[in-house]
């Protein structure tokens with residue numbers, strides 16, 4: 001087998017560094033050809049020394065950057081469409097990852113997508129780009145990787161329901177009033193996963209689960225009324241698929257992103273790997289499930305409603321959430337204000353059209369301006 005070239009967009013982040021750990025063990029099948037990061041030149045330099053990629057991009061260069069590196073926003077697309085790249089791992093956080101996903105799919109690449117914001121903002125355009133260019137979209141998100149593995153190539157008319165699991169985040173059992181005023185330190189203390197700051201806050205508000213419902217809708221082409229969410233605090237069952245005969249499949253594993261990253265690289269095949277500890281059902285038990293408390297976590301319902309509304313509403317939801325999370329992390333707004341901010345932006349801008357990339361980019365920008373002006 002020839003080694004497949006891999007580009008990692010966002011190589012210095014949580015998913016990016018996880019992907020490099022996986023790829024370091026999987027050198028028989030894969031070669032790191034391109035790395036991009038936003039501003040962490042020091043870590044990027046270390047990664048370049050180990051993996052010797054042919055292309056390196058740093059969006060915001062500093063004195064620590066190498067003069068040979070590409071710079072500016074364009075370096076993501078440049079890395080994604082290279083001839084020596086077969087698979088693009090998009091591990092960028094936020095809407096900034098969208099253009100590179102579309103360009104890679106149009107160029108016929110496999111995109112291993114962690115950057116779920118891309119699908120939320122422009123799901124239809126992204127799936128159209130894949131159809132047009134012959135590219136292939138494979139999820140890295142653990143829930144969607146689980147669903148893909150359970151569906152295992154069966155036609156979608158055999159699938160009755162997707163049940164996406166949610167850890168419930170650090171405030172799963174907190175009273176609503178206490179959640180409203182939770183601190184940044186509280187919100188960053190995720191019970192089961194270690195991740196970047198933005199997705200960790202999204203996991204505390206459950207906005208992350210709304211993004212994942214919309215992501216599942218686009219990835220698997222399934223209507224919203226056949227996607228459900230259940231709280232599963234142990235994060236061992238990564239999701240369920242119910243088939244039309246009533247049988248239910250689930251995919252299980254210790255909570256580590258190494259498993260879904262590796263599967264996104266090798267799908268539909270599997271390769272031997274030793275990255276995570278052996279599965280021990282006794283040690284991981286009991287596995288429990290609870291309903292979502294929508295009163296304490298309104299961002300989930302707002303996001304699903306935006307998904308159902310369609311047009312630019314999901315892009316407005318995503319952009320308002322991104323800005324609100326950044327403001328919460330800066331100490332400018334309370335935890336409960338994140339969902340209120342999203343609701344305000346959706347009320348003002350949710351019915352804008354979203355049929356072209358330009359319309360979606362404009363709605364994204366309008367939502368960001370709206371949130372900052374009403375702050």
Ligand code: NAD
Nearest residue numbers: 010011012013014015037038092093096114115116195196
């Ligand atoms: P992170 O903050 O740890 O890393 C983000 C990466 O993106 C960094 O390498 C950074 O340099 C780069 N980046 C940030 N802004 C950029 C910009 N404007 N332009 C170009 N590059 C930019 O985030 P993360 O936790 O690794 O999450 C990345 C994505 O994966 C998110 O969409 C997140 O929702 C998704 N995801 C993460 C996990 C996880 O375990 N961390 C799990 C599932 C999905």
Ligand code: MG
Nearest residue numbers: 141142143212
């Ligand atoms: Mg997930």
